[in-house]
Amino acid sequence: MSAGSIQKNAYMMIKGRPCKVVDVSHAKPGKHGAAKANITAVDIFTNKKLEDSCGTSHNVDVPYVLRKEF
Secondary structure, three states: OEHHHOOOOOEEEEOOEEEEEEEEEEEOOOOOOOOEEEEEEEEOOOOOEEEEEEEOOOEOOOOOOOOOOO
């Protein structure tokens, strides 16, 4: 999935960990650079906050998350 299309409450992989996105902000392109997406997410297993910054046109990994309640 494209980093520019990631939205709040979506899931994505950051540093090899599955995370739930809590905040997304987009920066405008600069004079010599492309637009950036700053993504803040929480690890779904450890609840640690992780941050990632990448170009909006770059692809990011999205895990398949299936939640069940017993």
